[in-house]
Amino acid sequence: MxxxxxxxxxxxxxxxxxxxxxxxxxxxxxxxxxxxxxxxxxxxxxxxxxxxxxxxxxxxxxxxxxxxxxxxSGSADNFALLWNMADMSMGFMATANLLAIILLSGVAFKVMGDYEAQRARGISEPVFDARQYDIEGIEHDVWDGDAR
Structure with missing residues (x-):
């Protein structure tokens, strides 16, 4: 500093x-x-x-x-302890995020495949239709406005 x-x-x-x-x-x-x-x-x-x-x-x-x-306290060892604790907590948060990414990757790949298929059919602005997928916890009403 x-x-x-x-x-x-x-x-x-x-x-x-x-x-x-x-x-x-x-x-x-x-x-x-x-x-x-x-x-x-x-x-x-x-x-x-x-x-x-x-x-x-x-x-x-x-x-x-x-x-x-x-x-x-001003001790260098104490500052090292604080930095180590902060690093450890950020590591826990990163681990939780990586676990969530792995668990959601199947859904993400399905949705990306739908997007790419719509683009391949010539649709310039693909729209996500949640009713096509059996995704637990998804609120279909959120997506109904633009579904084709």
Whole structure:
């Protein structure tokens, strides 16, 4: 961080270091909000329970406070612990996303095949007709407006 601030400050002036700090603050804040929303939405989808949301919120706040407390100690080992925990949590999220991609790949390939078949028949703007597929959980009414 300091190296980046000094590098920018040497090129654009003293305000460069403050700009980097402010940009990092906004990036960190928006990342916290985005990851919170992403996880809460998924937890609600999976369990449909106010209790699960409350537990998630409490755990999320506890981890934020834990991170602030560890970072406040100023030890390089503690920063390494925080980065390792962040990397591990991002790894869990990536693993969950890869699993979802694998589980949904059959549906994706069917729909892509339908798109390519429509293009091969000369349809310039193919339209997805959900009634052609037996996809669990799909809301057919969402797609009815443009179905041919």
């Amino acid at each position: 300091t190296l980046t601030q000094d590098a920018l400050a040497s090129e654009v002036g003293a305000w460069g270091g403050s700009f980097v700090a402010l940009a990092l603050l906004f990036f960190a804040f928006t990342s916290i909000i985005a990851n919170y929303y992403y996880a809460e939405t998924n937890i609600f989808y999976l369990w449909h329970s106010r209790t699960s949301i409350f537990c998630y919120r409490a755990l999320y706040i506890a981890f934020i406070l834990f991170g602030a407390w560890v970072a406040n």
